[in-house]
Amino acid sequence: MEPVTHLLTGACISRAGINRRTGWATFALVIGAEAADVDMLWGVRGPVAILEHHRGITHTLIAAPFMALAVVGLTALVAAGWGLIRPKKTRPGLPIHWGWLWFGALLADLSHLALDYTNSYGLRPFEPFNMHWYAWSIVSIFDPWIFGVLVLVLVIPALLRLTDQEIGDRRRRFRGRGWAWFALVFMLLYWSLRNAEHLHAEALLRNGSYTTADIERVAAEPSMTDPFRWVGLVETPDAFRIVRVNTLHDRLMLSPVRIYKPAVTQAVAAARQCYLGRIYLDWAKWPVVEDMGKIPIPGAPPPQGADWHAVQFRDLRYARRPGGNPPLSGWVYVNVAAGQSPQVEAMYLDGHPQP
Numbered sequence: 494m495e496p497v498t499h500l501l502t503g504a505c506i507s508r509a510g511i512n513r514r515t516g517w518a519t520f521a522l523v524i525g526a527e528a529a530d531v532d533m534l535w536g537v538r539g540p541v542a543i544l545e546h547h548r549g550i551t552h553t554l555i556a557a558p559f560m561a562l563a564v565v566g567l568t569a570l571v572a573a574g575w576g577l578i579r580p581k582k583t584r585p586g587l588p589i590h591w592g593w594l595w596f597g598a599l600l601a602d603l604s605h606l607a608l609d610y611t612n613s614y615g616l617r618p619f620e621p622f623n624m625h626w627y628a629w630s631i632v633s634i635f636d637p638w639i640f641g642v643l644v645l646v647l648v649i650p651a652l653l654r655l656t657d658q659e660i661g662d663r664r665r666r667f668r669g670r671g672w673a674w675f676a677l678v679f680m681l682l683y684w685s686l687r688n689a690e691h692l693h694a695e696a697l698l699r700n701g702s703y704t705t706a707d708i709e710r711v712a713a714e715p716s717m718t719d720p721f722r723w724v725g726l727v728e729t730p731d732a733f734r735i736v737r738v739n740t741l742h743d744r745l746m747l748s749p750v751r752i753y754k755p756a757v758t759q760a761v762a763a764a765r766q767c768y769l770g771r772i773y774l775d776w777a778k779w780p781v782v783e784d785m786g787k788i789p790i791p792g793a794p795p796p797q798g799a800d801w802h803a804v805q806f807r808d809l810r811y812a813r814r815p816g817g818n819p820p821l822s823g824w825v826y827v828n829v830a831a832g833q834s835p836q837v838e839a840m841y842l843d844g845h846p847q848p
Contacts, residue, residue, distance in 0.1 A: 494608040501643035503601040508673035511597035515590035525564040525601030540842035548616040561598035631687035633717040646672035694723040694738045755783040763835035764804035764825040779809035791818040796838040800830040
C-alpha cells in the first residue's frame with residue numbers, strides 16, 4: 494500500500510490499546526508500520542535495484558522481530574532526546590514498557606506485510622528461504638475505502654477531545670479505542686468481501702463462453718473503488734485477452750484488444766538475460782517482452798553508432814495495451830549488428846536509466 498495508509502494503520506493499532514500499556518506507543522507504531530520501506534534506499538543504485546530489493550528482506554516474517562527491535566532502539570533515542578529538551582512536563586506520561594513497545598512495533602511491522610500482500614505488486618515474505626513473490630491482488634495500491642475509514646476513526650476522537658476541553662472535562666485521557674477497533678474490524682471484513690468477489694471473478698473468467706480457445710490461466714485485478722468490478726486477464730495458447738468483470742451482475746465484457754504473444758528474437762533473448770530482464774521476469778506475473786525494432790524508448794535517445802533494437806518489458810497487471818511507456822515497464826536497447834552477438838547498450842525502468 495502507499496505510505497500514508499501504513500502510517501494510519503500503525504496509529505490505529507496503537508489507539509486499539511497499546512498506547513494504554515506503554516509510553517511512546519503511537520510514535521513507535523507509526524514508525525514501525527512504515528519501517529519496512531527503508532529498502533527504498535536501494536534507489537541510489539538505480540531503479541532496477543529497487544525492483545530487485547524492494548519488498549524483499551525487510552518485508553519478511555524472519556526480519557519482522559528485528560525490524561521491531563530497531564524501531565524500539567530509535568524510539569529510545571528520540572525519547573531520550575525529548576527528555577533533554579523538555580525535562581519538565583505539566584502532566585507526566587506513561588513510562589516506557591519495553592516489552593509492550595517491542596510487541597506493538599512487531600504488530601505494526603506485520604500490518605505492513607499484510608497490507609502489501611493484499612495488492613497486486615506483492616512481496617516475498619519467506620525470503621531468503623523462498624524467493625517467490627506472493628500477491629493476494631484484492632485491493633489497489635491505494636484503496637479509498639480503507640484510507641477514508643482510517644482517517645475518520647483518527648479524526649473523530651480528536652474532535653471529541655476538543656469538545657471535552659470546551660466544557661472542561663479532562664477525565665478521558667485515552668480516547669478512540671473503540672473507533673480504532675472499528676477500523677481494524679472493518680479492514681478485515683472488507684478484505685473478506687474483496688476476497689470473495691475476487692474468487693467469484695476468477696470463476697467467471699474460467700467458466701465463461703467468451704472464447705473458443707483453450708484457457709491456460711486467468712487472473713482478476715482489482716478496481717480502486719468498486720469491489721464488484723475487476724479487470725480479468727486471460728491467457729490462451731497464442732494471445733492474452735482483457736475482460737471486464739462485474740461480479741454483482743455476473744457480467745463479462747471482452748475488450749477488443751487482443752495481445753498476441755511476441756516472437757522471441759535475438760534482441761529479446763539478449764534482453765531477457767541482462768540485469769533488468771532477469772529481475773523483471775522474476776517479479777512479473779503476466780510479462781510481455783516485445784522487440785519494438787527501431788522504435789526508440791520514450792524519453793531516452795538510442796545509442797549512437799549502433800544497429801540497435803528496443804525491447805519492451807511490461808506486466809499486464811499494470812500495462813494492458815501495447816505501445817507507449819506504461820507504469821512499471823522496462824526498456825532495453827540491444828545492439829544487433831550483423832556478425833556480432835547481441836549486446837545490451839542501455840536499460841531503463843519506469844522511464845529512469847539503470848547505471
